[in-house]
Amino acid sequence: MANDFDSNITRKLTRSFLNAFESNRVLSKNVNTQFLSNAFNPSTGDTVDIKRPTDYKSSRTSDGDISSGTAGSIITGKASGVVQDYFTVELDWAEADEAIKMDQLDQLIAPAATRIVTDLEVDFANFMRENTGLLAGTYGTAVTTWDDVAQAGAVMSSSGIPADQDWMYAVNPFTQTSLASNQRSLGAGGSAGGLISEAHRKAILSDDFAGMKVMTATTLSSATSHSVADRVGALASNPDVTYATAKDTMTQTLAVSGFGNNLQIRAGEVIQITGRNRLNLNTRQPIIDAAGVNVVFTATVTTAVTLSGTGTGNIVITGPAIFEAAGAYNTVDSAPVSTDVVTLLGAASTIYQPNLFWHKQAFSIGSVPIKKLFSTDTLGTTKDGLQIRVSKGASIRENKQIVRFDLRPAYGVLNPFFAGQGWG
Structure with missing residues (x-):
C-alpha cells in the first residue's frame, strides 16, 4: 500500500x-x-x-410586613x-x-x-x-x-x-x-x-x-449619513415600553413622523429623545453628568430604513427605553410618548x-x-x-x-x- x-x-x-x-x-x-x-x-x-x-425590586417596611405588596415577577430574557x-x-x-x-x-x-x-x-x-x-x-x-x-x-x-x-x-x-x-x-x-x-x-x-x-x-x-437635511421629527405614537416585549431582542420600534421626506437612516446612527433621561441600570437612579444635568436618552439604530415621502416610518433601535411602574428593568425616568421630539444626531452627507x-x-x-x-x-x-x-x-x-x-x-x-x- x-x-x-x-x-x-x-x-x-x-x-x-x-x-x-x-x-x-x-x-x-x-x-x-x-x-x-x-x-x-x-x-x-x-x-x-x-x-x-x-432583576428584581426591593421593598422597605418599618416592621417587615410585606403582605400589602406583591411578589416580583420572574421574567427571563x-x-x-x-x-x-x-x-x-x-x-x-x-x-x-x-x-x-x-x-x-x-x-x-x-x-x-x-x-x-x-x-x-x-x-x-x-x-x-x-x-x-x-x-x-x-x-x-x-x-x-x-x-x-x-x-x-x-x-x-x-x-x-x-x-x-x-x-x-x-x-x-x-x-x-x-x-x-x-x-x-x-x-x-x-x-x-x-x-x-x-x-x-x-x-x-x-x-x-x-x-x-x-x-x-x-x-x-463607518457610514455616511443621507443627504436629506431635516433630521428632526417626533414620535407618531406611544412606543411599547415594557421589558417583556424587549427582553429577547433588546430592541424597540419607534413610529416617527415629521422627518425629511424619504430620509434614509443608516444602521449605526444614533437617535435622541428629548425629555427622557437615562437611568443607572444598577441603582435605577437618574444619571447626572459633570454639569449637574440629566443625561438624555439616546439609542442606536439597528436596521437601516428609508422613511416615506412624508417623513414617516418605523425606526428600530437597540438599548430600548423601558419604563414600567415599579419596574425592575427601567432604563429611562419616564416613558416616551407621542409627540416627543426625536433627533437623528449628526449632519447630512457626513461620514461618521x-x-x-x-x-x-x-x-x-x-x-x-x-x-x-x-x-x-x-x-x-x-x-x-x-x-x-x-x-x-x-x-x-x-x-x-x-x-x-x-x-x-x-x-x-x-x-x-x-x-x-x-x-x-
Missing part, C-alpha cells in the same frame, strides 16, 4: 494557520468567545439562545447568537505543497490567516457599531484628548456596568496621534500571556486608563466613524462547528474557542487540487447597554 501523508499535511497547515491567525487578532480577543459545540442542530436553525440575567456566512480562503495545492517542501509554509499561510482575521474583524466591528446602546461625548466630534476617552469610562460607570471583567476602548489610529500629544500612557503595552496576540499587544495604548484597556483598531467601521467602548460581555463571537469534508481534514481550535477547518481536496470540474481554510462564526449581542460609541 502506498504511503499517505495527507492527514499530516493538513495538520502542518493548521498549526501554521492558527499561529498566524492568533497573532493578528485585536477586537475578537476582547469579547466573549466560545466554541458552540452541540448548540446548533436542525431544530435550532441559524440561531442559538443565551439566557439573560433577571434571551440573547440570540446568529450564524454568519463562511469566511474562506482557497489556495492552489501545488503552491502549498511547494512551500512545505521548501520550508516556507509560514510565509505562504500567513497572508491567508491575515485575510480571514481582517475580514472577520471588519465585519464584527460593524456589527458592534450597529448594536451599541450607549453614547459618550458629542456625536460626530472627534476624540482628541485623554479626557475624551475618560468620558466613556464615566458613562460606563454611571450606567452601572459591572467592573467584574475588562472594559475596552478602541480608537482610530489617527486618534492615537492626537492622544500622543498629551504624552500619557502611550505604548504601555499589554500583559503577557498565551491568549494575547502580537497584534493585540502592539495595539494597546494603555492597559488601564479610566478603568479601560485602550487600544487602536484599523477595522472600526465612532470609537467603540464595551464590557467584555457586551458581545459574543461563537465558533460554529464545521463538518469535515474528508477524513483527512483537520479541525484546529484557538485557546478561546474559534475553530478553523483545513481541507485538501480536488476540484473535478476545474481539474486541480486545492486547500481551503474555513471559519464560520455566530455573532451575538449579550447586552447593548454594556457598549457604546465614543466621541469627543
